[in-house]
Each structure stands twice: as C-alpha cells, then as structure tokens.
Amino acid sequence: MELLKCPNCKSDMREVKEPDITFYRCKECGGVFLDKGELNILATGMAGNIELCSIDDESHKDKFGIRYCPKCTGQKMKKVNLLVYSEIVFDFCPKCEGFYLDKGEINKMNIELEELNKDKHPQEYRGYIDNHLVRLDKIKDVAIGGMGAITYPQNIFFLRLSVYFEKPFNIGLRVHSEKRMDKISKLIGLFKQQDIQTEDKALDSAFIIQGKDEQKVKVLLSSEELKKELLTFVSNKPKMLTAEGKLEITDKRIVLTEGPYDGPGSYDAEKDPSGVVKRALKLALLFEESGENI
16 A cells, blocks of 8 residues: 655655544654545534635635645645634645644644534543543434434434444444334334344343344353343433433444434533443443453
8 A cells, every 4th residue: 555645744644543533644743634524523622514614725825835635646735724713724635625634733623613612512522431432423414213314403413422342343243222113013024124133032122133243243242241231221221411312332333322402412421420431331341351252
C-alpha cells in the first residue's frame, strides 16, 4: 500500500485503526487526514453534520499556504471554516471530500462546538473508559425498526450508546431483543430471519440470535454469567434518560438505542448518573471473556 504524504510537512502518514474509524496521522507534525464522513465521527461537541463547513477560500488564500490532498495527486485543497461561526480553518479536498486537520484541531473543534450549545454541555461523547471505546451519539431523523422509514421533526432525537469490544469477534454476530411481533410471527410460522437456538429457553425467548458461524455463536453464549447478565440487562431496562431502549450486540460493539425524545437533552457518559455505561461495560467484558473460547 502506497504511503500518504502529509500535506503540511511531506512526511509519511501512518494508518491508525480504531474500533469506529480508520484515519491517517503524520508521524512528524501530528496532522490528521480524514476521509469523507470521518470528521462527523470525531466531532462530539455538537450533534449533526459537521462537514457542512463554510467554504471561504478567497479570504484565506493569502493567510494560509496551499496544501495538496494526500490521496488525490496534484489536487489543491480548499480552506474552509468550521461551520460559519469559527476561526478554525481546515483543509478540504473538493475531489474526495476528505479533510486535513493540524495537530490539536480536533480538540479545538470539539471545544468550540460545545460552546455553541445552549446548555453548554457536549451533545455527544467519544472516549475510552476502562480500555473500551465508548460513543454516545445524538441522532435525528432516523428510522428504528423494520416497518419502513420514519421521518421525525427536527426537535425529535434518539440517543445511541455504543461500547466497542477491544477486538471484533468476526462471526457475523447479531443479538437483539425479541419484540412481541417477533414472537407472534414465530408462532404462526411467518418468521423468516435466522434465529439460532442456544437451548437456553430464557435466552432464546428474550433474544433473536444470528451469526454466520452457528457453533461459535453458541460457544460465545454458553457462559452462564454472560447469559445471566444479558437477561438481567433486558429485564431491568437500564436507561440513559426516560425511554426504554433497544439492546443490540454485534461483532464490534454493544449498542443501546433509546428514544424518541422531544426537545433538548443528552447524557453524561463519563459521570454516568444512571449507571447504564457501567452496565454495558460489564456486559462487554463478559462477552470478551467468553470470546476467548472461540
């Protein structure tokens, strides 16, 4: 694979893989190159599409030097402001729509976005807790469930808490709470999804279990402590705010999505007042311990 050259100092940029993103960082100056969509992943101070920056190349061209996209040969990058409020200036490639940020600009961006919020608290969160990547995303205009697209007004939002495993399982795992309609569909023979049976009646009744390697999925879910915690989690229904959430476990992460909520609101993932992050981390550790057997 050809190495990318830093737009700032022309040094080699190394690929950095994290559980939710892969980006490039310069080993000399610390600058970062992000592909399209990745700036939104790292922007936690405000929910929404942060990549809709204001392009004002003319006012910046004498103040900042020309830089070239590390992925698009010979392509000049434009100078863009963070949204329309900020003095923070990024380099943007109009061809691949990637961004180059100088060292420290990710933190500056999130501090500035946080200050723009009326309640002066971050709307989202991305950080490591107990060696696990934890994300809190505030999502608007999304569809939850399988009955078609649902569009909500702009003041309606969902909260999605994700706790990533240190290493993915790579077995096509998907475990999610079984709903009343799923139970009815099973009884009348209309349920068409794969549903692995673990022979634990309580677990099989509470969840739909899927995976590309059925035997490994069964081994992963054979831990009595893990099964107990899974069932306790769905029966206790831990919440970030007030709405009941939907639990899902995949190869990469544990996800709790709850809502919809109307108006302002968020959850402090670090202070974790309801203990939901702590519970999800405990569940992640139990999955990882059991995963050592597959």
